[in-house]
Amino acid sequence: MQVLGRGASCKLGQSASLRAMPIAHLALPSPLRHGFDYRLPAGVHELPPGVRVRAPFGRREVIGWLLHEAAESDVPAAKMRAVLEIIDSEPALNAELWQLALWAARYYQHPIGDALTQMVPALIRQGEPLRATLESCWRLTARGLALSEDGLSRAPKQLAALQLLSAHPQGLSETTCRALQIAREALKALSEKGLAECFQPEHAAKAPTPAWPALGLAQAELRLNAEQAVAFDALRKAEDGFRVWLLQGVTGSGKTEVYLQHIAQVLRSGRQVLVLVPEIGLTPQTVARFQARFRCPVLALHSGLSDRERMQVWRQAREGLAGIIIGTRSAVFTPLARPGLIVIDEEHDLSFKQQEGFRYHGRDVAIRRAQLENIPIVLGSATPSLETLANVHAGRYQRLELKLRAGGAKAPLVRCVDLRGQILTDGLCTAAREAMTETLARGEQVLVFLNRRGFAPVMLCHACGWQAGCDRCDAKPTLHRAPMRLQCHHCGSERPPPMHCPDCGSSDLRPAGVGTERLADALSQHFANTPVYRVDRDSTRRKGSFDVLMNAIAKPEAAVLVGTQMLAKGHHFPNVTLVVIPNCDGGLFSADFRGPERLAQQLVQVSGRAGRAEKPGRVLIQTHQPDHPLLQQLFSQGYDACAQTLLNERQLMGLPPAASMALLRAEAPQDSAPQELLSDVAHWLREDEPLVQAWGPMPAPMARKAGMHRWHLLLKTTERKPLHLALSRVVAWLEASPEARRVRWSIDIDPQELS
Template sequence: MSSWPHRLAVVVPTPAHSTIAGPLTYGSEFALPPGTLVRVPLGQRDVLGIVWGEADGDALPAGVEKKIAGTLEGLPPLGEGWRRLVGFAAAYYQRSVGEVALAAVPPQLRELSPEQWERRQRRKTATGEGAPADDPPPLTDEQAGALSQIRTEPGPFLLFGATGSGKTEVYLRAVADVLAADAAAQALVMVPEINLTPQLQARFVERFGEGAVVALHSGMTNPQRLKAWLAAHTGAARIVLGTRMAVFASIPKLALIVVDEEHDPSYKQQEGARYSARDLALYRGKLEGAKVVLGSATPSLESWQASEKGRYRRLAMPSRVGQGRLPEVRLVDMNHQPRGTVVSPPLLLAIQERIARGEQALLFLNRRGYAPVLACTACDWKSECPNCSAFRVFHKIDRTLRCHHCGFTERVPRACPTCGNLDIAPVGRGTEQLEEHLATLFAGTLRPDGQPARVARMDADTTRAKGSLEAQLGEVHSGAVDVLVGTQMVTKGHDFRRITLVAALNAESALFSSDFRAPERLFALLMQAGGRAGRDASRAGHSQMWVQTWHPDHPLFAALRKHDYPAFARQQLAEREAAAMPPFSFQALVRADARTQEVAQAFLRAASEAAQELPEADQVTVFPPVPMAVQRVANVERAQMVVESVSRPALQRFLAGWGPVLQGQRVKGLIRWAVDVDPLAI
């Protein structure tokens, strides 16, 4: 038996497929409540652990059991709701509890010894909350109706609001309601991407004061994340704004969760525990009795179907605030344009009209760099990446070839590496080339103040430096930019008041993708992009969205022209139901990385054969393994296998039983494997 008066189960940071499946047992001189953060010995070092409860039975022989090294005094234990959320996420997404739990704790906290924590506590100073600056604007009838239902009904709610309908104001009022009802209550507001956090944080700080609001996202430094996490955990921060990682924040008095742009794929984690923050937000709300509001102009088909079935309460806000109107949608049939046309003549004319009126135009092309490929005109050489089954992108501004998968970068060669030909040329177009092309076309175009028109580009390359995104957004908002070129990062959430024309170039490759979710993502992208135009009522009368397409008769564009998301959703759900695809079935992917494609697929085939013996095998379909779309990345070969069932519980039971089978497969040359439950890309 243990020589310590108390034996505690402690979760420690373990990888998903570790031989350590659950909590470890440690001795303690004192009883510690579940959720207490402790330092414990693991191997040759001390690590942060979380007390999960009393240990059951004799996990280790007498004399072998290790003792807890210390506790982080003064830090309240992590609550039961948080622990249950972590336990559910670990089980559902087929990961270890320790991996999920410790990944949700700030990195700096994981490294602090009890002595360092004590010193930090002595240095800590209190911060005031601040006075709201502005009075809230009056509500529209649609906003008031939505808020009334949020106040009086349990939810969860799907706030189906057109771009510019004032969803953010509904969020602000809903947060104000729960904070006013309970002096200790807290709210979590989630956004899909880091670049949307600052402007939303400014709105909330303006309304509630700086001390009441903290942000949590991966772009923060470790000290910033620790400070924000502690403010939320201790209740000092009433409002937490964050990206998907914030769903695991310790918020002990959680009363409301808002998931803005709930359809966005960024809510799905793509590494480690591949969780959906939107789905976990719904589960967390149910666990902790918090209301949940999902907001979008283009809801995910899963959420739309849930609202059709009555599982979510749908709140409709189809009108824009004030006199703003959704833009007129115009399709340009590229089959009738001159060969090699980049921007069609009628679109160019429409942009020039905007510049002449002092308005702005936004053109988006979802491909950064100058050109996707550099090729030799004399032989078959192309700028392939030596490490990936993909081409390196030509970036003209720094004369490099850069792989957007593994990051491998080289200077552009002076001549073809294969045949020595000096004539190597870009093939295709990216945002960098589009910016250059438009700058040439509008070189003689003047603004109303007599100054030459200015073209600017906003993508991952131009916003890499610290503060560059904010600076560029400031120039757009001030009117210093006339034509903005960018990737899809400029189409989401931004309130550009001067933009009256949005154009989508080369957006339709998704129409014929092998991924069944591609049309849904394309429709959402186009609707969101169009929503950047006409947000200022004084300019809304002539706001337009232009789409250059080779397939103008596709049914997706018919729904887009009418801004008719329900019609698009009906058509897509009918197709999905006929094919028994999600949300009418449930899927998981098993992915394997190996030195060769043969090894990766051999692992998956062996796993598939072993799966036939599992109790739930007759309710699950395991499809044959295939290479991933980008087969090789950083000299690692990748393959995947789809697992599908019409029953979510049956799929979960199957995966739980399959985990040890997968772990037991020993294939030479296998690097790693992972299970992705509810994958967003196949």
């Protein structure tokens, strides 16, 4: 795909005056994969690529980006519209991020204008200034500089503020003071004593910026064990420049402490660090731990922030005021004034892949960014993805291993419980309930992992077998009790459950199956004197509710934790000594070839929540397939052996990472339109692109979703280049095809899910 592929040359016979006209080739927020030519205002020329402009587009005015200036255009002079405003005097993104944007749009076959739009905060793409207006700053007076620390020994907050301001005689902005957790009350108290003063900087160039290398650490570093020390020394002694490290450590092995000590080294050199975590729920606890360790601004970027908050963090990172940025997937595009290191925690996690719109993979984009910035990147995981392990085996990544739990904690004992012939009560067998009773009697905690929210996955008629369905999807709506409703988790539609069966009229309608809501209710009745905490998307919907639950769970008392994968990622629960997994069989027979890999990762990650402190842990996995080879190998030989077996299978079948893959999706209200369109694409590929295998078209695993009929065409090659060349031709044909306008189509490069 040629991202800058329109207006590159002038038609024969065009006048010299047209060729001399200053032309801006723009990227606009549009689904079209080419640039747009506009006239520049008189006297404007030699603008740097990446500045924002305001331009008319149809009947609207939009904010676009200058790709480059051109002397010629295919657009006739009479039809060429003019740029309305040049918003910036400097590019919004530095040269490396600009190249990253062009690469990502090209690699993921996505419109460059839309990709650029999604890379910046909403207010920036609406035309807000790149730099914040000058704000008040604080500095010590001559009296404050001369004061000894003993003078404020009875006012610890004022003393902390005095120490930080003394390390920055040029002053600190109010935003930076907040990021460093300097209480405004302490600053006012210092001002009233004549020790500090608030002032206005003359202009942006003189605005004070922090020099955090002189600050040292707010909290002492933990002592590393032998394995951690080896890993840290390897990171510390490595030459500067781009390198990809895999820090593979069993759950509870202390990977974060290795991150922290390496980050301290980077901060002392005056550079910034970007840390990506998979879930918004992990961000607050990660930020809190980093803020407790470092005396530098540690800021968070995630979807829970308001547009204004996101822009403030983005500006501070861009201007070099933030030492550490911690965020979820989209934070990979955060500009840094002095980048020094990127860390991807839980690099295997599926949430790093954007599943709608701009379908980039945060981990892979981060690796490309590190290469462009010429800085190292550390990928951390107890269960690395098969793609990452393949790169380790090929010598492209260097692996550092932590095989022992930190602090002498022992790995949990894992037992598969055979469910064949057993009676289940609310999804739990007798052995699981007895183990939970024993654990709670010792004052310890139990985690029950059930990746299915709601009360019950199906509502059915006990008289005739009728099952409630979604009117817009090929799916069963989930029954929820608080409030009572049937909700489709695929399209979001809701309705009250019926009072009578629509087929036979019976009123004997019953929930079938167990969700987190039903299981938590049942366990609350069974263990009436023990708190039961449910952690899923429904129970944490309100702002701050997740933190409230985590604080309650942190209490050293008996409790039952019932939750989805939100509980399985990166959390440290020192009092959890028993993990129960009611059902793991679904992943053993997944239609997706990645199903076994996902199941192995999930089982290891969930099991790792048990026995992370001095108390030993146990894991009970209920299954009807206790002899399945994946389970046998995973728990007898470990994740590495299981992953190697899966890699060998992928190699034999020619599946990623042994091959490159793309998924062409098409959907429409009528079933025939997407099928016919993808049939035409498949026919052309088989005729003209022999290096590309086209599988399909076939109905999507969920053939109807939100009222749309969905079809897939899976493309595979042994080499990446032929796939991208073929896709660039497919995209050009689709954008020009009248048939393609009757459907909604998209391309997913390196798809992580085939749904």
